[in-house]
Amino acid sequence: MSRQTRSRSAETGARIRAAALRLIARDGYAAVSMRQIAGEVGLQVGALYNHMADKQSLLVALMREHLEALLAALEAEALPEDPEAALEGFVRFHIRYHAARPDEVFIAYMELRNLAPENFAGIERLRRSYEDRLQAVLERGAERGVFAVRDARVATMAVIAMLTGVTTWFRPEGRLSLEAVEAIYVDMVRKAVGAGRPG
Amino acid sequence: MSRQTRSRSAETGARIRAAALRLIARDGYAAVSMRQIAGEVGLQVGALYNHMADKQSLLVALMREHLEALLAALEAEALPEDPEAALEGFVRFHIRYHAARPDEVFIAYMELRNLAPENFAGIERLRRSYEDRLQAVLERGAERGVFAVRDARVATMAVIAMLTGVTTWFRPEGRLSLEAVEAIYVDMVRKAVGAGRPG
DNA sequence: GTCTATACCACGATAGAC
């Protein structure tokens, strides 16, 4: 009854977000209409507004869900304490997680400008919190003298940009397996931050 | 006369593209209306169509102009033949050129999905041609044994993603000067591709 | 919670006077 109603409603909301995710990743937030999303789910436009306040909050929900899941997954990874091992773990995790979710990644990076300022701030905080995990690894390695990093913040941004870039060209059916790509990036990132060098 | 008319017309076209560049970089192609662009230039909507066939060809013109200028500027740079020197030259050039043109860069990377397929192909060819300049440097270095690169194509994509990422956070009034940022990236990129190591 | 119907507005693009 009430439980069934609630669960059915929650399910519809999830189906709406799933459809919106796919459409927005393909065409962009501004180019996707509420009518399109409704059609994809088999609803009329008006029914969407039983599940969200407006179009903007739909976008916010997609980004927030993605970033919170990303953070939770990184937590679950439980990176080792050793900086070199933690760095390799982070690189492999980031590539694997992002390559598996190209739609979410695309939206979270490209649709930031469509967020109202108050929403932008919250999303940026989540992203920053993710970046800070990598930065902490680099700083720990630098302190211990196992990494040679001139500026941990810049190195963090450089590594994340490099890794996220994989989603723009990687195709599962392509020349290289994901495992092979991970290995190449682990190698490049390790070298970039001066890991494994004679002290 | 006819010359004046032509030059005035060309100038209006340039002002339209400049306004469109700024607006599209800020709000996205789909979110910017022809009316907005016209208003910015001080024209009525209809007048825009004296200078372009439609909205799509405006976007194509912006991207094409950017990528052609980028390629020409790289040519003008005349990278040295020595791989290590050429790599440093490319890194500094790419960061400097892109940091100075955030609007163009943003559009060229983010609005690809708004291109009709036939336009997409041409734009992608230009981008690929730019990437190939870096790839050639990496391959030459690898052949001579001065770089340690497992896969030149992947390394190319990794380096470009890393460098272009600078535009997402760099601010001239920020903590680091552009010169300082360049130096940090030269260092990281050199290490990432194994330059300057004992043979 | 979904439906039909609609309010209200903005869109890209074009026509024709000047």
Add this chain to the structure above:
DNA sequence: GTCTATCGTGGTATAGAC
């Protein structure tokens, strides 16, 4: 080459019946 005016379409969001 720019203007005014308009066509035809589709946008977000809401109202009220069921």
